[in-house]
Amino acid sequence: xxxxxxxxxxxxxxxxxxxxxxxxxxxxxxxxxxxxxxxxxxxxxxxxxxxxxxxxxxxxxxxxxxxxxxxxxxxxxxxxxxxxxxxxxxxxxxxxxxxxxxxxxxxxxxxxxxxxxxxxxxxxxxxx
Numbered sequence: 710x711x712x713x714x715x716x717x718x719x720x721x722x723x724x725x726x727x728x729x730x731x732x733x734x735x736x737x738x739x740x741x742x743x744x745x746x747x748x749x750x751x752x753x754x755x756x757x758x759x760x761x762x763x764x765x766x767x768x769x770x771x772x773x774x775x776x777x778x779x780x781x782x783x784x785x786x787x788x789x790x791x792x793x794x795x796x797x798x799x800x801x802x803x804x805x806x807x808x809x810x811x812x813x814x815x816x817x818x819x820x821x822x823x824x825x826x827x828x829x830x831x832x833x834x835x836x837x
Contacts, residue, residue: 720816725755728755748812749793750808750812750815753812754816758820768781
């Protein structure tokens with residue numbers, strides 16, 4: 710379980726770093742629409758990551774205690790993505806739509822990069 714908690718902490722930390730980077734890009738570059746789109750998409754993607762991690766934790770606890778597991782929040786994540794696209798389309802002068810969509814995918818990119826970078830390290834810790 711410690712390995713799972715470490716993974717969650719790493720992923721959330723990387724999402725915070727990306728959000729900070731996008732805020733700096735929004736504040737210090739002339740590409741404000743693109744960085745605001747990335748910021749909106751990544752913020753909602755971070756919310757989706759939080760929901761998914763919380764639901765997976767509850768799912769694992771239910772399975773380990775022999776209970777019936779609930780869903781993992783797919784509808785909530787899809788609704789959040791739809792909300793981001795609606796906001797971007799409604800306020801087109803502030804948000805770049807493609808940047809919002811790219812921002813929504815950042816969670817999955819962070820998960821894949823975290824898996825690739827820390828799989829070996831976690832395996833070595835487990836052996837010790």
